[in-house]
Amino acid sequence: MHHLAYRERHSVPILSHKQLDTGLMLLYYNTIIRYDCMTNMGAMAKAFTSLQRQNLPEQVVRQIGLSIMRNDFKPGDALLSEPELSLQFNVSRPVLREALKMLGAKGLIESRPKTGTRVRPRADWTLLDPDVIAWQYEIGFDRSFLQAVCEIRLMFEPMTAKYAATRATADEVAWIEHCCQRLQDAVDSIEHYIPADLQFHTAICSAAHNELLQKIMATLDTPLCASRVITSQLPGANQNAMPLHWAITKAICSRDEQAAEVIMRKLIILTTEDVQRALDADCVRKEGS
Helix, strand or coil, rough: CCCCEEEEEEECCCCCCCCCCHHHHHCCCCCCCEEEEECCHHHHHHHHHCCCCCHHHHHHHHHHHHHHHHHCCCCCEEEECHHHHHHHHCCCHHHHHHHHHHHHHHHEEECCCEEEEEEECCCCCCCCCHHHHHHHHHHCCCCHHHHHHHHHHHHHHHHHHHHHHHHHHHHHHHHHHHHHHHHHHCCCCHHHHHHHHHHHHHHHHHHCCCCHHHHHHHCCCHHHHHHHHHHCCCCHHHHHHHHHHHHHHHHHHHCCHHHHHHHHHHHHHHHHHHHHHHHHHHHHHHHHH
């Protein structure tokens, strides 16, 4: 049985490009949280008495969710009973039941009579749930997840650019141009380039005028940010991508839907290749350390 305690640090220092390795970069735009495995139940119970009294169910959900996603519990593993969990988290039974219900809705656990509450396999998780994505971000995305994100981008973003070329208003076209210029100005700064790049692609998505597409892409904000953090490690990656960003902008401004679609596809393929190269380089670095 795994027992977990946590420490949080709410201030993240600004790091230079050379100081950032993959592990730190994945957490760069989020609160850094460290977890220690503990086998002493007394220590476990003591650790959780510091929970804020507001939003208790959400805090319980987050801690159990992160534990599951770190593979501290395997599919089919049983959680402790409600009385034991209530004691460890120092919360009431109603609060704990609400938290377990929320985790069940996300597909992470299931509760049945006699068998208790058990962890469900990853295939059952609601992977596009905002909390699940945020937890995945905190523990670090694996290669397969980032590859899936790139594939989703390849499915949606070329058509998004195509629709933006035909549907964007004059103001939206001007905003896309502004975002591209802002991206160019930030090309040598990781901390400024990443939000500028997200803003550029969001502007194009908004200009496509498809509300369902906007919701889908908004759900992917966190993993998209993570993939950009990873590719920004590669020397020259941001600079190499800028001509394609400008070409997309030019195609949208000239209402050339075919060119917008083709060039956006080239950009996403380049990004996918950069993600793979960055991850490969990180694996080599870790093996050599």
